[in-house]
Amino acid sequence: VSPSRSAVALTWVVRCATCGYETAPEELRWRCACSGLLDLYGPAIDPTPKAGAPWSLWRYGAALAPVALQGAGKVTMGEGMSPLVPAPADRSVGTSTRVWLKLDYLMPTLSFKDRGAAVLIAAAAARGVARLVADSSGNAGHAVAAYAARAGIGAEVFVPKGTSASKVAAMRRFGADVRVVDGSRQDAAVAAMQRVEETDAFYASHVYQPLFVHGTKTFAYEVWEQSAGRFPATVVIGCGNGTLLLGAARGFASLAQAGLIDRVPKLVAVQSERCAPLLGRTPHGRTAAEGIAIASPPRRDQIVEAVRSSSGEIITAAEADLLPARRELAAYGIDVEPTASAVWAAFGAWARRPEAFEEGPVVVALCGAGAKSPGDLPRLS
Numbered sequence: 001v002s003p004s005r006s007a008v009a010l011t012w013v014v015r016c017a018t019c020g021y022e023t024a025p026e027e028l029r030w031r032c033a034c035s036g037l038l039d040l041y042g043p044a045i046d047p048t049p050k051a052g053a054p055w056s057l058w059r060y061g062a063a064l065a066p067v068a069l070q071g072a073g074k075v076t077m078g079e080g081m082s083p084l085v086p087a088p089a090d091r092s093v094g095t096s097t098r099v100w101l102k103l104d105y106l107m108p109t110l111s112f113k114d115r116g117a118a119v120l121i122a123a124a125a126a127r128g129v130a131r132l133v134a135d136s137s138g139n140a141g142h143a144v145a146a147y148a149a150r151a152g153i154g155a156e157v158f159v160p161k162g163t164s165a166s167k168v169a170a171m172r173r174f175g176a177d178v179r180v181v182d183g184s185r186q187d188a189a190v191a192a193m194q195r196v197e198e199t200d201a202f203y204a205s206h207v208y209q210p211l212f213v214h215g216t217k218t219f220a221y222e223v224w225e226q227s228a229g230r231f232p233a234t235v236v237i238g239c240g241n242g243t244l245l246l247g248a249a250r251g252f253a254s255l256a257q258a259g260l261i262d263r264v265p266k267l268v269a270v271q272s273e274r275c276a277p278l279l280g281r282t283p284h285g286r287t288a289a290e291g292i293a294i295a296s297p298p299r300r301d302q303i304v305e306a307v308r309s310s311s312g313e314i315i316t317a318a319e320a321d322l323l324p325a326r327r328e329l330a331a332y333g334i335d336v337e338p339t340a341s342a343v344w345a346a347f348g349a350w351a352r353r354p355e356a357f358e359e360g361p362v363v364v365a366l367c368g369a370g371a372k373s374p375g376d377l378p379r380l381s
Ligand SMILES: [Zn+2]
Pocket: 016, 017, 018, 019, 020, 021, 032, 033, 034, 035, 036
């Protein structure tokens, strides 16, 4: 077993996927000196909440790194605990329900990114961080700005030109210094990294920081706790940088290690047909599903491996299906942003196959609220 494959450690440790270098989570490192990706490993802990546990993702505190727990009280806004409801075609709660929607946009800043931001910023607060730098195409910056404000940490967020005005305005309301970079999403990341080098500020990257993915693993714990007796065979998740998918994979793996589930669900990753680097395709044109429009995700290989090892698959959403999917969900009271509409659209095609539900129920993650994207679909210039 190579160092990067062994998920269980004796104690909490951050390990480089390339060279095996190890450091403590308290160091808050975002990248190895060898430029390798860092991942957080810990003991196989049963995350079952104790009586009286908080009504938030912190209820799984036993399975979270101590450095994050130390700062939880400074940041928590009740993040996590998103509802799991039957999908339109099923519409009634029961053991025969085949499709469940995890409304992971019901969070303080209306996206699942609050899971990672809360845990990462809690750790930063515990370590006395005064200033942070982040980069984002929208939702992660929104979440980091909110939790930085909550923790009293100064935030500087680099966003690419074209980031939706409402998300930029929200970051500024939280007091973040928003820098609009005249370039691509990647250019915004490069600008942020340069700023980190110049200023020695904390890099609150949702892509690189292992504590961010550590926070999103609570998605899996919630699905487990919410679906007693009807645990999903398949979980469908939108995938750009893979922040939620990698966390979910970690969470399900740790549930299996703790003996709480028999097998890890199949992970189905959804990309836009216009931006599907996980399938080895060159992006072409713009997509309204901005949250998953990542041309070259740094954790690409990890995402592909997580999908493969779960016997899952990577599917795509056609651009023309985004608006009909958004309207279909809205017709049942569920309003999501175009990125989540893409997940529903791709799932629709996948679910029409006869064998789709042979192995059991499916959970579809809906990760961003409709309020983040007013109107039908943003106009792509
Ligand atoms: Zn390394």
